[in-house]
Amino acid sequence: MKRVAIIGAGIAGIASAIRLAHKGYEVEVFEANEYAGGKLSSFEQDGYRFDAGPSLFTLPHLVEELFQLVGKKASDFFEYERLSTICHYFWEDGTRLNAYAxxxxxxxxxxxxxxxxxxxxxxxxxxxxxxxxxxxxxxxxxxxxxxxxxxxxxxxxxxxxxxxxxxxxxxxxxxxxxxxxxxxxxxxxxxxxxxxxxxxxxxxxxxxxxxxxxxxGAFFPKKGMVDITNVLVDLAKSIGVKFHFQYRVKEILTQNQQVKGIRVASQDREEQEQELFFDKVVSNMDVTHTYRKLLPQSPHPDKLLNQPKSSSGVIFYWGVKKSFPELGLHNILFSDDYREEFRVMFEDKKIFNDPTVYINISSKHKPDDAPEGCENWFVLINAPANEGQDWDKLIQDLRQQVIQKVSRILSCDLASLIETEAILDPRSIELKTSSAQGALYGNSSNNKYAAFLRHANFSKTIKDLYFVGGSVHPGGGIPLALSSAKIMAKEL
Ligand code: FAD
Structure with a gap:
């Protein structure tokens, strides 16, 4: 049986594992973190549960078809609901609009x-x-x-x-x-x-x-966004995929432009490195870092890798000891000058002082995500990709601006309601998932050629090397990351 190594247990890595195991390959997934899902993971703090990254779930059939592929009924394992209101929009002048589905x-x-x-x-x-x-x-x-x-x-x-x-x-x-x-x-x-x-x-x-x-439709998984990761890991394991957590891949081994395997360091072996041999390697690691860190000696497609990156984000996870009936699962508090907000982000590489604020509250649909009478707020502000900005200062100012804006629009004293806090920023996104510059979606799509400036799902120069995930074709976001696995499996 041919053996495949997958680098990374992000959603695209897990979907790739399922597709290739189904095709008859012996599949092993090597994940640097101690948990699966990459950006699509979750954590708990002081009685609150937070989905760490994605909050909007679209095109659920792309998850369901992975179950169908292996002859299982998705609804036996994975439940989600269709939202009747997609988003609650707020403007500073008091205008409010409900975006019904x-x-x-x-x-x-x-x-x-x-x-x-x-x-x-x-x-x-x-x-x-x-x-x-x-x-x-x-x-x-x-x-x-x-x-x-x-x-x-x-x-x-x-x-x-x-x-x-x-x-x-x-x-x-x-x-x-x-x-x-x-x-x-x-x-x-x-x-x-x-x-x-x-x-x-x-x-x-x-x-x-x-x-x-x-x-x-826009959807919400009944056990939270992280359930997408959890059910797919279970599905992969059920068809024989082996997961190795806390195994960081250090190099893709090649000989005469042909993949030979990987060099990995594992935490349970005190970072001792070992070489493991595989017939094919699929990288779910960001493509820029795959080339720069794992293939230092090979030629790099620099034109693609040097494209400007998509936006990143600063996320405040706040446990809020109050319930806000005017808010729903997805909420947007708009900036008064959207054009300037994007100019500051993409030209000045800073965060505008009146940013648009996105608040996601999963406890609206899953009450046990927060203590009674409280809400788990995931507050995302779009931010430029990391270019070494003074993030501590930017975040300090931003926190003030966001608290003031929310307090103004919702007529409350938000600062006094926050009882627990965690923060994610472009630096920690890069650290936790290896995304180049902490960009959320790989290269930006800020020009009409962008679709053609994403890396293919296979290597043109190294035989048996493949790429999946939000940094390669067809793009970022859960649905496209899942599609990348589908296209890769067709090619492989
Ligand atoms: P990742 O999730 O980045 O996973 C890559 C994995 O590879 C990680 O687990 C990492 O640890 C591992 N890895 C990297 N290098 C190595 C190595 N050398 N060795 C071993 N393992 C390695 N999408 C949506 O559809 N809807 C949303 O609402 C949405 N909101 C978002 C909000 C935030 C804050 C963020 C961060 C992202 C959001 N996205 C959203 C985007 C979405 O999360 C991503 O596009 C998608 O999850 C990417 O999946 P992936 O498999 O490509 O990679």
């Missing part, structure tokens, strides 16, 4: 609160669906690095619809032209942040994202 109800809410015709909003969501269907087949299901992808029927449909896909203008330009209302433009521009991009630079093609939330 049902497109027509959402459109009516927009008409009621902002005075934009409901029909116009519904048409926008229909256009979003059309773009998604065309692009899904072309960009998200197959390798962009194979001629067959570009000569397929799906590609032909893409070429015929090119002018409608928004490749040539920015998201902000398209949204301003269509809606003209600053608050609604801001609401839809926000979708650029779903892959760490700037709506004032990223192509309008990313207007496919609202389709996922409104037409397909």
């Amino acid at each position: 049902e497109p027509s109800k959402f459109a009516q809410e927009v008409e009621k609160i902002l005075g934009i015709s409901a029909l116009k909003v519904e048409q926008f969501l229909k256009d979003s669906a059309f773009k998604y269907e065309v692009l899904d087949g072309l960009f998200l299901q197959d390798s962009l690095h194979k001629l067959s992808t570009w000569t397929s029927k799906k590609a032909l449909r893409g070429y015929l619809n090119l002018p409608k896909l928004g490749i040539f203008g920015t998201m902000n330009h398209a949204n301003e032209k269509y809606f003209r209302h600053p608050k609604l433009v801001q609401l839809f521009n926000r979708y650029a942040t779903y892959n760490g991009s700037d709506p004032y630079q990223t192509p309008a093609t990313l207007n496919i994202i609202p389709h996922l939330e409104y037409n397909v």
